[in-house]
Amino acid sequence: MLLRWCLVFSLCAFASGRQSLRAAEPVKGPIEPEASLQYLEVDPGLTVELVAAEPDVVDPVAAAFDEHGQLWVVEMTDYPNGPPEGGPPLSRIRVLSPLKDQPGRFGNARTFADKLLFANGLLHWQGGVIVTMDAGIHYLKDEDGDGIADRKEAWFTGFVKGNPQLRCNHPTLGLDGRIYVANGLRGGSIAANKEKWGKESAPISISGMDFCFDPYTGEGEAVSGLGQFGLAFDDYGNRFVCSNRNPCRHIVLEDRDIKRNPNLVVTSVMEEVSAPAEKSHIYAISRPWTTSTQHAGQFTAACGLSIFRGDALPAAYYGNSFTCEPTANVVHRDILEPCGATFRAIESTEQREFLASRDEWFRPVYTFSGPDGALYVCDMYRAVIEHPEYMPEELKTRPDLTLGNDRGRIYRVVDTRVVKARKPGSREPVLNHPSAWQRETAHRQIVEKSQSIDPASLRLIALVDDVIPARLPALALLAASGSLQKSDLRSVFRLNKPAVQAYAARIAAKSFADDPEIHSLLIATPPADLDGATRMSVALALGAYPIDDASLDWMAAALAAVPDDAWLTTAIATSVPKDGAKLALRYWKHASESGADVSADEKRQIRELFSLAATQADREALKALVQQVASSAARQDKSERPPVALEGVARGLKTRGERIAPLLGELSPESAKVIRSLFEAAGTVAQSDAAPLARRIDALKLVGFAPPEMIAPAVSPLLVASENSLVAAAIEALGASDDAKVPELLLTDYGRRSPALRSVILGQLLTSEPRVTALVTAMEAGTVSLRELDSGRLTVLQRQKAPALKERIAKLVQAAAPADRSQVLAEYQPVLKMKGDPLVGREVFAKNCVTCHKIGDLGVNVAPDIADSRVKTPVQLLTDILDPNKAIDNNYFSYTVIDQSGQIYTGILSAETASSVTLKQPENKTVSILRSDIDEIRSNGVSLMPVGLEKSIPPERMADLISFIKNWRYLDGQVPKDVIR
Secondary structure (H helix, E strand, O other): OHHHHHHHHHHHHHHOOOOOHHHHOOEOOOOOHHHHHHHEEEOOOOEEEEEEEOOOOOOEEEEEEOOOOOEEEEEOOOOOOOOOOOOOOOEEEEEEEEOOOOOOOEEEEEEEEEEEOOOOEEEEEOOEEEEEEOOEEEEEEOOOOOOOOOEEEEEEEEEOOOOHHHOOEEEEEOOOOOEEEEOOOOOEEEEEOOHHHOOOOOOEEOOOOEEEEOOOOOOEEEEOOOOOOOEEEOOOOOEEEEEOOEEEEEEOOOHHHHOOOOOOOOOOOEEEOOOOHHHOOOOOOOOOOOOOHHHOOOOOOOEEEEEOOOOOOOHHHOOOEEEEEHHHOEEEEEEEEEEOOEEEEEEOOOOOOOEEEOEOOOOEEEEEEOOOOOEEEEEOOOOOOOOHHHOOHHHOOOOOOOOOOOOOEEEEEEOHHHHHHOOOOOOOOOOOOOOHHHHHHHHHHHHOOOOOOOHHHHHHHHHHOOOHHHHHHHHHHHHHHOOOOHHHHHHHHHHOOHHHHHHHHHHHHHHOOOOHHHHHHHOOOOHHHOOHHHHHHHHHHHHHOOOOHHHHHHHHHHHHHOOOOHHHHHHHHHOOOOOHHHHHHHHHHHHHOOOOOOOHHHHHHHHHHHHHHHHHOOHHHHHHHHHHHHHHHHOOOOOOHHHHHHHHHHHHHHHOOOOOHHHHOOOOHHHHHHHHHHHHHHHHHHHOOOOOHHHHHHHHHHHOOOOHHHHHHHHHHHHHOOOHHHHHHHHHHHHOOOOOOHHHHHHOOHHHOOHHHHHHHHHHHOOOHHHHHHHHHHHHOOOOOHHHOOHHHHHHHHOOOOHHHHHHHHHHHHHOOOOOHHHHHHHOHHHHHOOOOHHHHHHHHHHHOOOOOEEOOEEOOOOOOOOOOOOOOHHHHHHHHHOOOOOOOHHHEEEEEEEOOOOEEEEEEEEEOOOEEEEEEHHHEEEEEEHHHEEEEEEEEEEOOOOOHHHOOOHHHHHHHHHHHHHHHHOOOOOOHHHOO
């Protein structure tokens, strides 16, 4: 019986995730190159052709055609573990030539450079290649004509080394003439090394950012985005990246724009264009093996992203995104559709992939276009593609890790009917060619000064050429050479080509900053008449000009026209570092005229605008904001706009370390009374059982900003509410009060609170010395356990300055010092022989783990994924639970941030911009803090997970917990309980 159920489980794991029934027909490799074609399936009407294969190419991870028609290939044979100890690096760059007797095939490979370490990307530049390798950016060139690189320069170093999957990659030339490089996820401190660039500039931190540089001056910059292995541009200069679980992300906001407003909190700069993580769908026809069965049928190793812009596929494919998923043996296609300032992906409804193979060695990792207009795919062709770092311990030394490192293929996907129907014409690089490879190659040749073109010719292309995408590089080259004229921009805006207008607005701000004529040109068209991309570009461009009444009117009208475009709100906010109050008041006029119904998007917009305004405003402007709210409420505006605006102002004041109560004393008695009535009304809504839960929680957020004496009466009755989310909101609102009774109220019934609520209470009790004193007293009385504090909060507790309090804390810490981890592990070894009950283990998990971990539909994903029983043995799980700091991915280190007011925030660093940092906290909460408000930020060097869970989970329950983690997916009643282990 047990064998039978194990077989059922195995088949279910392979068939899950909406995979095709054809997955029951897997093909085991290795298969010879020509024969492997029969196992590939591609969209109907298209053809897959073999372009190159071993021995001419092995382990290809990147490739590009040069202007002479040769195919340059980066081979990463040292994946995954590097060269043998003491041996030379194994990566190399090979150059393949067209085979005269086999049209479309490439061979006669010559080695351009070898003994490279973890090479993974290249870009042709001035007769040589810019290569990402050895965690740096290098330049290689053959100068003596023997076909072998003899000039080798390290241009940039300082990218973090480590896992070869997580290193800088994809050097790509942008329209602006700068070269962009994907971070690889691990960051670094980047230093320019080329001698003639000089070394005066300080290293550039790219934590949470990608990198770009000027290839002539060496000027580098950290830019928005965080690509893992993939970076691409579309025709209009939009940049896209990908990472394992994120197949296509659009970089919407650049860090250089965010920097203009240091008061602006930006939590994200990227749009998830394609469905990410658990929302994604992969339809494999093989039997893919992933390190998490919960991720079956989803993206787990998205890489090699490109935006196709060739002319050898039907027009419907132009501008589509293509992302490789090597673990599932597929290349995924999404149609990108404009959506406001960004895009959204339209996935195929046919539940099939663009390109898929039944050969389980097919490992596509890179896509690119060629001079023939076709889509090309690099296939590493390996038995195993997963890096051993992500494998169970017992598989990390499996003998097949490098099987296939003597193989590799490159394929081409075309529609032969389209190719035959194309108009005859040259495939040489020209700026106004219908296919992107020719345009990009010509653009590169002009930028690198190996090809010249006069401004008059560029102007013709930029303004009247029939190939619309050609107009953008022409405009960019005019701007870069100083030849762009104001008349050019007037013509562009008159021609009404939205994509070109959007790009023109971007370069206008750089080429003609502060020019009143261009400023007037930018805002001449009402925002409602512009497409989303142009509206966004104009909003960002206005930041380069003095903000006058005309600009504010245009911005206010834009916000009112599209309240659902959150990116536009942020873009406009970057452009008004000082005039937020004026903008908010002008916007209010538009919003108030739009009727009583207030959408969630409009509420978000109002809250953000009034918060930003209050952050920047002087005293008079602050009073004007609050007076406007009071006036609207007094005029019987029964919509949710006045309370939402009031909350925004209060949030902005909190950022400044101020409260709204003192401001009320500066208003007229009538206005102050109206504002108080709004706070009272919020309290009434919060206590109303008839009101929707979400509205009650929103009301509590406003109550938390009320004058302190109003908070406790409104909130206290809700501390015993049945909904935990409502209680949590009440606790946070109560924490804003300076009432001396707050600690007593928070600690009432503390022992009966859930772990999640106790965590919220502890956060509030650590905000001031009197509250910490009450907390310490509760710990001494045994009401609260010191072990409930994570590492960040414990550090805050120990930093109290009052000598007597500090001494009491030291005694508590000494008494609660965690036992030696090795000793605890030894004591818990019998757990490994116990038969656990997974149903009981579910309850243990719900009580102790759900604030940070998710299994099935239980909990939230803050910490690393623990949902897959294949990844961890019982002994590994036991070690991870009892000694969580033994091995931590540095992406999950706990950070502590202390702001200027002494407020403490602890969590995992999830996003960084020039102006703010964002922490991900238990219960999947996020908090963003302005850098200007941060007094201290540090990595705690430990896991967010507390040490000492043995105090809460005795051995019998630990066995149950481990059984649940191992067997949770079998608890749906379909599997006999007696076969579950």
